[in-house]
Amino acid sequence: MPGVIVVLVLLLIPIGEAIYYSMTNWNGISSTWIGPSTYVRLFENPIFWRVAENNGLLLLSVPVAIVIPLMIAAMLHEHVWGWRFFRSVIFLPTAISWVVIGMVAVRIFSPTGPINSLLGLIGLRYLQTDFLGHQSTALLAVSLTFIWSMVGTNTIIFLTGMSTLDPSIFEAARLDGATRVGMFRMITVPLLKRYFQFSFVITIVTAFTALFSLIFIMTGGGPGYGTTTIEFFVYQQAFDIGQFGTGAMLGVVLFVGLFVVSMVQMRLMRSDD
Template structure:
């Protein structure tokens, strides 16, 4: 190895070390510390005892936890919706249009908006006397106000709208970076061969964006299963209301840990959710590799 390459390698490690140290303190250590807790009855107030697999057996017999897992899996509906709209938004703002910088900033504003503030605003919009019902009634689409967060059939889907609105700008920027990395010669060659704009997007742009689609889908999937802020704020003071229709795994784990102080059981719940995320991630990776990831390998 030449001296130049050794210097570059040394510099790369120096750049990695600070981030790795932060992850070691705030990610790896809590994980290693929390794993043994899943096999105890640790609750702060009582003496900690080893209970083995009892917490896991209790979890799979806990109807509220099973409900929360099901709700978290239903929440995955937001993943393809966010990705599809984000790609379309990225394609739109990737064009040389007048005022396109304004649209890029406008689409990104929800990303930098506090989730708590956004959830409170959306909670007001979803109330019976909120602006959403006013607009729908004015348009003649509904006859009477709907209490979106009070009806079990629609509450979870109403909260999903907040997640979609909040995440669009974030993923749009990633896809925009991907679009700008695609060689323009390929698209121009397709147009010369007679391909229309729709065919260029479908047969050229989308396939070349697959690595970005996989990355964004993984991030979105993990966020969807671990959704917490919007659910907790919009259903307060009874998280998961009505009737646990919006109870997600993250909210239920938090409730068990910091309301009931049942930290051992909460650690077991977190471990189960982590395993579910890992299995889904492995499946998505295999699908992504089959989808043409080797082009970038």
């Protein structure tokens, strides 16, 4: 019963209030009931779909944020020269706050930053630009920063999985003439199925719910709505404009999306090997 009360007070009641206020015109003090038509108007709003498109484009970076750490983990697992040092360096981003990462990224992608300087040194001055000042490149800069920030976490996940694999399986494969590439493709990757599932869900949840600080520091959601995600849109509607009802509605939409992802995760984790 104490556990039920805690869940009720801290989770279910706030979620229920968010659903209620999502169907009202709420300014943070008083609310006027409107009804489910608020969701109809939201889905008819082109800005919402522009923001949702940004989330969809960010999802394209998820496979990259998984494959790169997988390759790094495979090399570290083979104990290449200096693997202890590189393991520490690669894991370092996980110990840095999103704010610090964002501040560093702003300088890297600035017109006078190292990327533009490098382009000038190799004779590609025509590619120099203010990466964070154009919609066509700002989201790409955020995606690259997100991928870099996830490398440490996902590398540790895959290293943990590789450490649980039975060495006798690989020894038997070597005796049968299998190459390292063949063993990685036919043995390591299939046996890491559950770790892929976990990494996939963690990366998606991070892309949907943990990039507020990064976007706030790097672009402020701009230029225009070029880097505004649903998570950041909640903040803009509720605290910039004062439309707390719309903010609550966007929060409900985000909650439903993440709930679906969590259910898929649970289903996958229950699946047989």
